[in-house]
Amino acid sequence: MSFFSEERASELKDLFFESATELLQALNEEGLELEKHPGDPEVVRQVRRTVHTLKGDSAACGYSELSALAHELEDALTPELAKQQGTKVAEVVLNAADIFQHMLNAYRTNSPAPTGDRVLDAIHALISKPGPSLAEPVKSAMKAPPLGFEWTEYEKMVMADAASRGLKVIQLSLTIDPNCVVRAVALQMVKNAFADLGTLLVVVPDEGAAMDKVDHISAALASSFDEEYIAKKCKIPAVISDVKVERYAPPAAEPVSANGTGEIDHTQNEDLLGLDNQLDEAPAAETEVGSASNLISAPESTLRVDAEKIDAVLNLVGELIIGKSMLTQTINEFDKKFTKDPLRAKFADALAYQARVLNDLQKSVMKVRMVPVEQLFRRFPRVVRDVSKACGKEVILEVSGQNTDLDKSILDVLAEPMAHLVRNAIGHGIESPADRIAAGKPKIGTIKLNAFHQGNNVVIEVSDDGRGIDRQKVVTKAIERGIVTQEDAARMTEGEALNLIFHPGLSTAEEITSVSGRGVGMDIVKSVLERLKGTVVIDTKVGVGSTFYLKVPLTLAIIKALMFRVAERLYAVPLSSVLEITRAMETEIHRVDQHEVIKLRDQVLTLVRLNKLVKSKSNQKKIFIVVIAIGDRKFGLVVDKLVGEEELVIKALDDHLVATELVSGASILGDGTVVLILNLNSVVTRLGKSSADIDEQLTAGASA
Amino acid sequence: MEQFAALMRSKDRQPIRYLVVDDSVFARKNVTKMVESFGGNVAGEAGDGCTAITEYDRAIPDIVLMDITMPQMEGIEAAERIIRQHPDARVIMVSSVGYQENIVAALQKGAKHFVQKPVKAEVLYEVIKYVMGEDAVAVEGAAAGDSK
16 A cells, blocks of 8 residues: 555545445355355355455455455355355355454454464365366476567468568567466457557467466567557556567578577466465364354444434434424414514514424434444344354244334444344254254244334344243242242242343353353343333243344334325335336236236236225226335235325324324324325235225324 | 656546446545546446446546446446447456456457556556557646645
């Protein structure tokens, strides 16, 4: 980086760390994908691309250890290898991702980078297994011609023939720049240059030759340009270091090479030998379970402003809102006293303007703090993989609701308790494959992560389909440890008894194994949630599984929504669940089993008539269909009129006023209109049934 | 810090305009800083091949610096399409080694040059000078942005 000033270099480095963190996350995800689909060439290519970018970026920053390791990895990653080695490749990729992470952390703190030898060995072990053919050094290095001309009889003939036709024949000898690694590219570039200069008669070596060991290119050209110009054009920067141009004089004395042997590329051979040595050792790579926790705590700083600063701004906005309501009150009093005063209108205008700006201000500050839960969830595939491997269990992770927005600071704090819950779920919840089969469950256990808005809260669910928590066992243990007395225990409700697991004395019980026994007990989960003013609720059934609901508050949640009208009422659905919007004619609708369907690009789409909700019948011939996705199913909502996209601030609908699950919230638009945000899941399931009572519920919602 | 004589277009003595294509934001920024230190202007940036094509049509830059491995559309294909549309386009492929066949293919399809990653400013400067040929002149002491 000597090229840039210090300041610029540090700016670039910041950018590098930021993008490298993202790349590593991607690499982890791709590694897991590769483990799932070993040998999938597309995934391999993706991994390769990520490693490639990481290599390029780190090399540009001068982080040679990282770029060297990335280079080795990239080189080794071929679809063929992935096919031969299967999941071992994924293993190495994930191990490499860990090392990359360690290296990045070291670079960030300017401490010496850890060695990547272990992964390097693993890489070499990987490529060596299919047989030595891959790494076989090419012994027959081509004897490179020196800067002279040595033509075969045929080549001489071609040149002489051209010359005899009155063409000016130029012979060239080009030395390839030792820094130009890809010789084939050099040849192609030289050929391109020749194409601009004249007609190429002969070139040695020609395509197909083993280019790796070539240092020189000899060529003959029929050209009308003078030698000097040709020399200039052929001296391609970074590719050709030396050019010798000579006019061919037919059939005069042929120049004979002065010194016989050319230089063989020693460095490359040495590389190959070194590789051979490493192949002999090649110990198998071990998984490092501990690395999962490192990943959890690694900072991900897409937010480059100190969060405290934003908090301060948000606080001030809150103060302003209080000020606003004070003003409103004062003006109301003023109104009553001076009903005819023309100043009233002016006050009202100023106040309305201020309110609007204030609203925007609050919205934008809130938005700065919001990040999708995905940032949190995406760390878990790796955790699940490592922990389940360590426990000898088979577990898959299902993630949903990752687009739910959550305050960044809450999100960061949730990472540790969630990781603990997931570890616990795998360690204690999910049974071993044999037990599962015996219990009549699928062999592979499932961990589910889900997130959704619930009024002014965000709920994050961590659930497993394992053995569940045995309430009786918990109580017995609690009594054993003197946490509760026998009498207390007898009076306890189900929930109270289960909550005993959050007691610090209990979480360190012996049943906590090496996986979860890392000092972060269930009591930590509880205390973190309390600190966030949230709650944690357990729902468990012995033999079926447990779900932990982490409920964290959110004063405001903002979603991007698509708004539309049905029977003159305004509704919205989260834009994230909208796949597309299409138009259709009423005549294209078919009936299948009580469902209305339409054929959209050869796919059958079930239609949901929202106007059924309000008992009105539209008689439009052309209809709008909003195609939405729920899970992996698609539905088409039939709407009357599309209004547009809007960022909506969700207001909770008080449970006492509106007891319907069809609406997940409401929002007030700039002009005071209330828009109901539909809970798509319930809407679709409800409309499957006959829907007599839905109407009333929704009408109640709209007038609330 | 090394100084480069600013490279200007011969026809109007204006800065050379570049289109920088790379899926890595970091790499784009890095290259951008380099070409700016050569007195050039980055007329457009793209993170994938498709965008690169539309950006070329919009900006009509003098030089395209094109990464090879990218999502959506790889650099080779983007280069090929650009050159098919604009035979005068000067496309320089920028990539690491290991994509030998790809680079050769790009050169065969009309890419002007290849620069190896990590990009060294001195090398890139010479390459641009070479690729621009008669169409660029070096103006001493007019390096944009980097004046002492």
